[in-house]
Amino acid sequence: MNCFVPDELVVERGSESSSVFNNLCSTLPQVPVRIVDDVRVTAVYDRSVDHFGAAKKKLFLTRHRGEFFKKCPGSEGQVCCNYFVINFASNCPMDCSYCYLQDYLSDNASLKVFSNIGDLIDEADRTLHRHRGLFFRIGTGEITDSLALEPYTGIVREIIPYFAEQSNVLLELKTKSDCVDNLLDLDPKGRIVVAWSMNPRPVIERDEHGTASFAERLAAARRCQEAGYRLGFHFDPIIEYPDWENDYQPMVEEIFATVNWRRVSWLSLGVLRETPGLKRVMRQRFPEARLLAGEQVLCPDGKLRYFQPQRIQMYRKMVQWIRRFAPMVQIYLCMESKEIWQQVFGFFPACEKELGNQLAPLD
């Protein structure tokens, strides 16, 4: 995977004393640094050009002013998996044509990492102690990629030792990168899941710009498994195109020929979906993208998806291919209705807590 080198590092006054600032300066020595009083004033982009693409070229370092820890918003009317998120960065240096951040962060597009990681840990600690009887699945990849900036920031390396000690947590680091070097000498103590979003090679080459290749992701997954990490895989978004099965089936086989499914905590499946707003941005930024060619319908949550019978067929095929190699692995659907669950699995979770508990570790 290519190195990320921003054009400039913009640092809000006060963040120069953080470990993240030191890590950025030592790993990106060639990048000019500008200290400013307020990054919000500096992060203004010309919206007549590709402002979202331009925002990925400048890296901001600032304190996070709000709460770090929150419940995943999910999607109205869809089965929720009781997931929590911690955001230590916003936006992503990679550039997938279907990325929902293009719409979601349209008004706040700057690529930011947060310097007050001690506050993140304090806040998580208060929440986890207050609810010792509850089990938390926590992800860091809601509005960024969990590992793409790790070689420069060292944030994940700083938080793993804390989460590894907690008895009621699985921390998921979700990525399309292969940036795992910082993780391999740490002891995850069974509490850290490194998860890859996977698509077949032709989809990665066409639509996942700047990400690690399929082979690089799989090699990184294997290295993490050998270092004691649990793994996850997200087949999301699954994209329908002529003969898509000829790419997705061998992809599933190759993954399970490389990693041990017994140490895979979960797999998720989700088809391509987007809001009409995102579809407009995708057409502007990636007019050549083929993935919008498939027919879609507007669903009750305001997102466009393939027709229901087509989605059910696609999920059933994926489940069948996965079960051949990983008969007991936990599989869930991301942002799908109870009706679709019923058609694919023959059941649906009674409540979000039930699904969350199913995904909790047994040991």
Ligand code: SF4
């Ligand atoms: S890796 Fe994830 S966050 Fe980054 S551009 Fe792709 S979809 Fe968006």
